[in-house]
Amino acid sequence: MDLMTEITIFVLAAFVGFEVISKVPTTLHTPLMSQTNAIHGIIMLGGLIVIGTADGTLDKVIGTIAIAFGTINIVGGFMVTDRMLGMFTRKPKPKADAESKPSGSSPAGGSDRPDGG
Amino acid sequence: MTLPAAAFSPSSDFVTACYIVAFSLFIIGVRQGTHPTTARRGNLIAAGGMAIAVAITLSLDVIGNGVLILIGILIGALVGAVASRRVQMTQMPQMVALYNGVGGGAAALIAWAEFRHQLALGGDIPLDVMIPILFSAVIGSVSFWGSNIAFAKLQELISGRPIGFPGQHIVNAVLLAAILAGCVVLSANHDSSPSQGLFIAVLIAAAILGNLFVLPIGGADMPVVISLLNAFTGLAAAAAGFALDNVVLIVAGTLVGSSGTILTIAMSRAMNRSIGNLLFSGFGAVATGAAAGGEERPVTSIGAQDAAIKLAYADSVVFVPGYGMAVAQAQHAVKELANELEKHGVRVAFAIHPVAGRMPGHMNVLLAEADVPYEQLKEMDEINPEMPQTDVAVVIGANDVTNPAAKNDPSSPIAGMPIIEVNEAREVIVIKRSLSPGFAGIDNDLFYEPNTSMLFSDAKQAAADIAWEVQEL
Incomplete structure (x- = not known):
């Protein structure tokens, strides 16, 4: 890609970022920070690209660590954001109903809650 | 550009089209993340965009070392998934901070790998590759180490108090100058291959700068620092996109960089402080030490039973939660107490300071987890005018955000920070384990006011005890 094209994209993306975050309620500051944090996990693609050319041991190690780091950033980031936001969704509560529903067997549903103390 | 690295960039239109879909999903996801009803869906949309971007990149036939990629992804996915399932809400x-750190670390490592790749190709590295590589390396390294310090402070592996030494700003300035000089030498050297030793030295200098940059900042300001480092990492990813000629890296990284900057400004505004002031002043480490350690001032202590009587016969009670509630996992006990009080016909509200806890929205998350109705959560500007009509304000593990010194004492390090004006309420009950100062490391005058009673206890225990006493009434 032409350098000037890249700079054009960069500047436009910067404005999109500025515009897209307007009037965020304080409550959503943390989840939003966490979500954008997960999005910069896109850096992991860079790891995929550089490891393609890696020959020496050091290059391979660097690339593998970069991929692992990037994946932690992506997977952890999106999951933790989802958990935070899950707290805000209004639960259609009645517990008896939830148990009688056949779909109530959500995987690992119970581990979602901190154990307290 | 005719650099060989371009051979590894998406060449086919299909790949680029997928990248365009991916970054569009990121933008839509962030947009939806700004509204409570769509935020969760927005997060999933962004995650979908990420899945597309990763999948299409993996399908490129220039991608080699498949086994290593698999190992990296497996380790990363496992660590990320387990950590985010296990983590308690208080530790969010x-x-x-940690996720942000590894992102920055990845950026620095990728920059180093690409630098080595360019070296292996021989000779002169073009400026439009070299500059983004250096940018990504330096910012990534600062972000990695800075985030680790932020993590250590919040996890209380190291003290949350500002840590610094005289002349630290000068050392930081010198380091920054040295890093810039190193970068200039690396890019300007056209006669021979740039030195890898110098590149590593620049990486290390950036690592030291990252440490020194965050250490002097008090724990109470950490959220803003994390947000800023988040924006940094975004820019590092964008720079890597320039170096690797990858459009989705450029767009996604820039998106995070600019939206993260706006978020950072919004957060520091909530604390009524400018970013510069917050980053470069340190939170008055020693200024108020004398007041804290000086004369013993009398406080009124109170037991659970007396507290229960005060609360049950009040017309209106406002709870002011803080980090103490979070560490004690007291949100459910507090909700129980609120339920009991409502049975006695007490009007209950929760006053949420924008930066209560360790992050904006921290308290909202915890209270929502305990099923406190949204209508009972009041923001600071909404609750402060109601304070003089409030019978009892119950401060649960909050400290600095209630300190009247922020309003009354211009010399206080937190002067000017907006507070929840609990001292305006007719009575104040402070539930706290001890008189120890809060995260800002300064004493709280509130504790010594005549209408304040201190209930020295763990927040969860205290809430449960009071709720039981209320039941007995």
Whole structure:
């Protein structure tokens, strides 16, 4: 890609970022920070690209660590954001109903809650 | 550009089209993340965009070392998934810091790998590759180490108090100058291959700068720092996109960089402080030490039973939660107490300071987890005018955000920070384990006011005890 094209994209993306975050309620500051944090996990693609050319041991190690780091950033980031936001969704509560529903067997549903103390 | 690295960039239109879909999903996801009803869906949309971007990149036939890629992804996915399932709600802030750190670390490592690749190709590295590589390396390294310090402070592996030494700003300035000089030498050297030793030295200098930059900042300001480092990492990813000629890296990284900057400004505004002031002043480490350690001032202590009587016969009670509630996992006990009080016909509200806890929205998350109705959560500007009509304000593990010194004492390090004006309420009950100062490291005059009673206890225990006493009435 032409350098000037890249700079054009960069500047436009910067404005999109500025515009897209307007009037965020304080409550959503943390989840939003966490979500954008997960999005910069896109850096992991860079790891995929550089490891393609890696020959020496050091290059391979660097690339593998970069991929692992990037994946932690992506997977952890999106999951933790989802958990935070899950707290805000209004639960259609009645517990008896939830148990009688056949779909109530959500995987690992119970581990979602901190154990307290 | 005719650099060989371009051979590894998406060449086919299909790949680029997928990248365009991916970054569009990121933008839509962030947009939806700004509204409570769509935020969760927005997060999933962004995650979908990420899945597309990763999948299409993996399908490129220039991608080699498949086994290593698999190992990296498996380790990363496992660590990320387990950590985010296991983490308690109270530890969210440091978790975000850690994820941000590894993102920055990845950027620095990728920059180093690409630098080595360019070296292996021989000779002169073109400026439009070299500059983004250096940018990504330096910012990534600062972000990695800075985030780790932020994590350590929030996890209380190291003291949350500002840590610094005289002349630290000068040392930081010198380091920054040295890093810039190193970068200039690396890019300007056209006669021979740039030195890898110098590149590593620049990486290390950036690592030291990252440490020194965050250490002097008090724990109470950490959320803003994490947000800023988040924006940094975004820019590092964008720079890597320039170096690797990858459009989705450029767009996604820039998106995070600019939206993260706006978020950072919004957060520091909530604390009524400018970013510069927050980053470069340190939170008055020693200024108020004398007041804290000086004369013993009398406080009124109170037991659970007396507190229960005060609360049950009040017309209106406002709870002011803080980090103490979070560490004690007291949100459910507090909700129980609120339920009991409502049975006695007490009007209950929760006053949420924008930066209560360790992150904006921290308290909202915890209270929502305990099923406190949204209508009972009041923001600071909404509750402060109601304070003089409030019978009892119950401060649960909050400290600095209630300190009247922020309003009354211009010399206080937190002067000018907006507070929840609990001292305006007719009575104040402070539930706290001890008189120890809060995260800002300064004493709280509130504790010594005549209408304040201190209930020295763990927040969860205290809430449960009071709720039981209320039941007995």
